[in-house]
Amino acid sequence: MSRLMTAALLAGALYLPAMPANAEPLTLEQAIARASEGAPRLQASDAAIEASRAGRVQAGVRPNPIVTVTGENLAGSGRYDVLSQSEITASYAQTLERGGKREARTVLAERDIGVASASAQVARLDLAAQVERAYYDVIIADEIAWAAEYRLRTEREMQAEALRRVRGYKDPLFVETRAAARVAQADIYLLEAKRRQISARNALASFWGGTGEGLEITGSVLTDITRPLVIAPSDEAYEEARVARARAAVTLEQSRGVQDYTVSGGVRYLRGTGDVALVTGVTIPIGRFDRNRGNIERAQAERRRLEFEAEADRLERLRRLASLRADADAARLRADAIRTEVLPQTVRTLDQVREGYRRGGFTFRDMQDAADAIIEVQEQWIAAANRWRDLQTEIDRLSGRFDAPARGETDQ
Secondary structure: OOHHHHHHHHHHHOOOOOOOOOOOOEOHHHHHHHHHOOOHHHHHHHHHHHHHHHHHHHHOOOOOOEEEEEEEOOOOOOOOOOOOOOEEEEEEEEEEOOOOHHHHHHHHHHHHHHHHHHHHHHHHHHHHHHHHHHHHHHHHHHHHHHHHHHHHHHHHHHHHHHHHHHHOOOOOHHHHHHHHHHHHHHHHHHHHHHHHHHHHHHHHHHHHOOOOOOOOEOOOOOOOOOOOOOOOHHHHHHHHHHHHHHHHHHHHHHHHOOOOEEEEEEEEEEOOOOEEEEEEEEEOOOOOOOOOHHHHHHHHHHHHHHHHHHHHHHHHHHHHHHHHHHHHHHHHHHHHHHHHHHHHHHHHHHHHHHHHHHOOOOOHHHHHHHHHHHHHHHHHHHHHHHHHHHHHHHHHHHHOOOOOOOOOOOOO
16 A cells, blocks of 8 residues: 555544444434433423423312301200200302412413423433534544554554564664564554443443444534524523513412402301391402512512523523634634644655665654654544534534424423
8 A cells, every 4th residue: 555545544534434334324313313212301301391281270270169067056055955046057158369360370380381391492402412422422432443553553564664673683672672562552552442432332322222332323523514603492492481481470479469359158047947048248358468569579570580691691602602613613624734734744754764764764763753743643633523522512502403392392
């Protein structure tokens, strides 16, 4: 294989990890969809929505009526002997809610459903961000493994060249020992990289309760993903739902400041005469002391707090998105420059030093330094890729790249 071809493969491998034959790669979107099926966090969100809907049913229930049976003069002295002059009264009473309490409770319960549904959407976005990061971890782990294989192969070739010179008494014996130590280090690095591959796949598959065995994915890191710098609709919907609930809470507290009436009616049986009389009544609270003003003011303050926090969060997210986009672009450009400019040059340098070493123009230390330069450049690329992964994952989370309706938000 030519040196230029080797350099091209090394650079391309950082983007195109090898895949086994007949593998069916899993896309990022498919991984997120699979993780969302039966996710405990999303099931908890669905349960919260169901609880809110049950609360809406209860909110529309009227107060229960009251049936009262009282007895007077049941026993006493003289003519008030046992039951001789007793009076039995049976009455039916109903509280009449005033001030729109029932409607206010129902609206507040509706807003609770809105908050629960919006919270479920946010939970889906958070889950997608976690899966996305794990997905990119697999890609980076594959690329690290490829670099480790290239490193081990190069070290073994260098070791063979060193052995030829040592056996020909052109290099001292310690060169052979040093070459063997470098091969051992590269072998350990490859073993660690292979384990990292397994760990990354298991971490990704754990989101749907599977294992990483045989898991292959498609796609690459450092792609230029251009999306409008807007806040995720789910985040905006969640803030709006909280504010709407706070407004409904104010209305409910205001309705509670209006006193309710209780009307009653019934019959009274007078045993002494055998007559039956009609009994009616009405209870009207005066409302002189308790007009619920404290609770109203507290609800109004809470509403203002949520409104201000929602606006502050919106501006903070926009600022964060702008900063993240600049940083992500810088990380991507740095990694691209390493791949297309720096890495091929270091590979070419090693080839030139190895050729000179064969002819006796360079020492093994020179060849070792050239090989270490490739390792350093690979590590720089990995660092840039990891930084891009972190930044792009946060961008996708804040901008709602994988935003989708929550499963329980319909039919409210």
